[in-house]
Amino acid sequence: MISLPEDQPRRISEGERDAGVRRLQEAYAEGHLSHEEMDGLLQQALTAATHGQLARALASLPAEDAGTTSAIGAVSGRILRRGVWRVPRVLKVESALGRVQLDLSRAVFEHPVVDIELHLGTGRAKITVPRDAVVDIEGLRAGWKDTLYRPRRGAGSGGPTIRISGAMGMGRLKVRHARR
Template sequence: MTSLPDNPPSPLREDDRDAAVRRLQEAYAAGHISHEELDERLHRALTAGTDSELGSVLASLPALPAENGDTTSTIAAAGGRITRGGAWRVPRILKVTSAFGRVHLDLSRAVIEHPVVDIELQLGTGRARITVPRDALVEYDELHTGWKDTRYKPRRSSRPDGPTIRISGAMGYGRLKIRHARR
């Protein structure tokens, strides 16, 4: 006769699966996992049958940010492109570091939960482009460029009612272009 284990695996609730999928998407949006890793982990999360299987999918992710709302994320690459676009969650402080390569941050459809977002750029060579929401106010006085000046044409409207995007840091060789979304 076969005996049953003392603690059988608990079945997975759909709420737990949905929360895990959201956590994976947030980790990807924050730059903690690659696109390929997101695909692999999403597949494992969607096919998991127990809490322990789902737990292994989330095990190596960074701890959830504190609830004080002052979240910081870092996106770093030695070379290549850094791109964020679509409906990604923008942290309160975003640090972008790249020795070589291009950076494109599109905040036009992003989820911006903070009235002020600080973007700190530390770029060696390569250009950067930041698309901000149509109603955003942009400040870049604290950005130091070594080779080319920043290109930015403020909106004609004198009453921006969106978030304030503050850009700081340093760029070696390359140019930063900032533009407002058209829609």
């Protein structure tokens, strides 16, 4: 029997592997792992190719702190976040008629993975991400116009993973990497 692509385990990205390694390092620093355990699990995480393999390497760790969830909403007008600001683990953005501009280039990331849930009726959204960020827009549904995003060459070297999901009605999302 030939296995179909859907039957294949999904491969992990370098950003997901790096996030797993950071989790192991944090657990070691907090005293949850011995030096020997850290060495073995780190080897498993670094050689993991699929989500299942990475999950097995992280299975003995305490539950990850889910972090905070914050919501920003407006019926109309403009939602703007820029400069130095703390990015929560989950950021929900809702706007019926306005524009959304999130500049994450100078933001403080306390979590290796950040989920941004967009729920926009009409209007544009622009998200500027750090230069080394990994961006995943697979969970976003666009009703009217396609999302504009071109991944950076060489992106994903130690930066946060930003997963953008939700739904856009008649607007367009533009995601770009910061220049510096």
